[in-house]
Amino acid sequence: MESIYFNEEHHLFRESLRDFLKKEVVPHIEKWEKTGTIERFIWEKFGEMGFFGIAYPEKYGGMDLDLFYTVILLEELQKVNSGGFAAAIWAHAYLAMTHLNKEGSHEIKERYLTPSITGEKIGCLCITEPFGGSDVAGMRTTAVKKGDKYVINGSKTFITNGVYSDYLVIAAKTSPELGNKGISIFVLDRDMPGISATKLDKLGWRASDTGEIAFDNVEIPLENLMGEENMGFPYIMQHFALERLIMGINAHARSEFAIEYTLQYMSEREAFGRTIDKFQALRHTMADLATEVEICKTFNYTVAYRLNQKEYVVKEATMSKLQSTKVADNVIYQCLQMLGGYGYIEEYPLARLLRDSRLGPIGGGTSEILREIIAKMIIDGKDYKPAT
Numbered sequence: 452m453e454s455i456y457f458n459e460e461h462h463l464f465r466e467s468l469r470d471f472l473k474k475e476v477v478p479h480i481e482k483w484e485k486t487g488t489i490e491r492f493i494w495e496k497f498g499e500m501g502f503f504g505i506a507y508p509e510k511y512g513g514m515d516l517d518l519f520y521t522v523i524l525l526e527e528l529q530k531v532n533s534g535g536f537a538a539a540i541w542a543h544a545y546l547a548m549t550h551l552n553k554e555g556s557h558e559i560k561e562r563y564l565t566p567s568i569t570g571e572k573i574g575c576l577c578i579t580e581p582f583g584g585s586d587v588a589g590m591r592t593t594a595v596k597k598g599d600k601y602v603i604n605g606s607k608t609f610i611t612n613g614v615y616s617d618y619l620v621i622a623a624k625t626s627p628e629l630g631n632k633g634i635s636i637f638v639l640d641r642d643m644p645g646i647s648a649t650k651l652d653k654l655g656w657r658a659s660d661t662g663e664i665a666f667d668n669v670e671i672p673l674e675n676l677m678g679e680e681n682m683g684f685p686y687i688m689q690h691f692a693l694e695r696l697i698m699g700i701n702a703h704a705r706s707e708f709a710i711e712y713t714l715q716y717m718s719e720r721e722a723f724g725r726t727i728d729k730f731q732a733l734r735h736t737m738a739d740l741a742t743e744v745e746i747c748k749t750f751n752y753t754v755a756y757r758l759n760q761k762e763y764v765v766k767e768a769t770m771s772k773l774q775s776t777k778v779a780d781n782v783i784y785q786c787l788q789m790l791g792g793y794g795y796i797e798e799y800p801l802a803r804l805l806r807d808s809r810l811g812p813i814g815g816g817t818s819e820i821l822r823e824i825i826a827k828m829i830i831d832g833k834d835y836k837p838a839t
């Protein structure tokens with residue numbers, strides 16, 4: 452099945468990425484999970500290897516490769532078993548950088564996209580606010596034009612890379628009276644006066660920094676507006692298709708990791724004189740789980756293929772995240788059970804996997820919101836069109 456989507460070069464890329472992660476990342480994961488800080492050197496190494504540039508134009512230092520290279524990057528990152536590390540990387544490479552690439556001017560791309568590809572600058576995407584994340588249009592942060600500046604006031608929360616990143620892509624209301632038609636996107640340097648960030652403690656994704664950020668009369672040049680004024684909402688919605696597919700792919704990949712590890716464990720662990728993978732009750736559970744994951748993966752690859760063909764797959768990407776994250780939570784819960792008491796012990800991978808996986812149905816659109824979107828499309832006949 453994989454060969455429909457992956458050619459020899461994809462396979463070679465996967466192998467070299469896997470070697471790189473094993474050698475350069477895995478030895479540091481425990482430390483980063485404990486400190487909640489991913490050291491700078493690894494960002495630069497990712498940059499040197501070209502991993503941040505696979506989806507971006509050659510003009511700005513990228514490689515402009517098809518979406519299946521991104522699929523491979525996401526899958527292999529999940530297999531390192533640090534949802535936080537993976538999130539820090541993909542939030543930079545696919546949340547912040549997607550906006551820079553699609554809406555940024557040539558100057559913005561030179562100033563932010565190129566150093567993001569080399570790993571010299573790290574970015575974050577700030578949409579969610581303390582007063583509500585699902586209701587994006589209800590955001591309260593404002594950007595008021597004063598002479599040759601915008602002045603930004605407000606706050607954001609739950610922002611991945613929100614504390615240690617170098618720049619922030621943020622959504623703010625330029626015309627609050629217009630509701631969701633009055634939102635714009637800006638890029639801000641971390642060291643601009645008036646920006647402060649606090650790190651949040653959280654259940655999982657522990658290697659990544661999740662920040663609450665305040666903007667107090669932050670003055671930014673007019674040219675830091677990205678794309679057209681008041682077009683922010685459609686830009687955000689447009690990129691949700693990729694973001695949700697990313698979260699679906701992450702979910703099938705971490706499910707696969709859980710199953711692979713658990714089957715190995717079951718083939719070694721003995722009870723009542725035989726290895727536990729001989730008990731029919733457990734075998735059938737694993738058979739069900741493997742089936743569910745395979746179906747998600749096949750669906751996700753199809754959606755990736757269509758997105759790569761430039762189809763606007765809003766409904767399918769929404770379904771991908773909804774179903775794959777639900778399956779992942781169940782798979783990981785059940786796999787943990789297969790390990791008995793060891794499942795609950797930090798030395799074994801399932802404990803962290805369970806914590807990290809729980810964010811799947813919450814971040815980037817909760818499952819309830821995703822069901823609303825799908826219901827509107829299949830029941831009310833709503834059709835979402837891309838902004839550009």
Ligand SMILES: Cc1cc2nc3c(=O)[nH]c(=O)nc-3n(C[C@H](O)[C@H](O)[C@H](O)COP(=O)(O)OP(=O)(O)OC[C@H]3O[C@@H](n4cnc5c(N)ncnc54)[C@H](O)[C@@H]3O)c2cc1C
Pocket residue numbers: 542546575576577578579580582583584585586608609610611612653656661810813814815816817818819820823
């Ligand atoms: C670790 C972490 C990292 C994150 N990273 C980022 C990031 O990098 N950038 C960013 O912008 N955001 C980020 N988020 C925010 C995330 O996207 C939001 O938490 C999410 O969208 C939900 O918003 P909320 O937390 O405000 O929940 P709320 O919107 O307050 O929702 C609360 C509950 O009500 C339900 N609900 C709300 N509206 C409806 C409705 N209409 N119908 C039915 N149920 C409804 C929700 O499903 C949920 O169960 C991150 C969050 C976390 C925890």
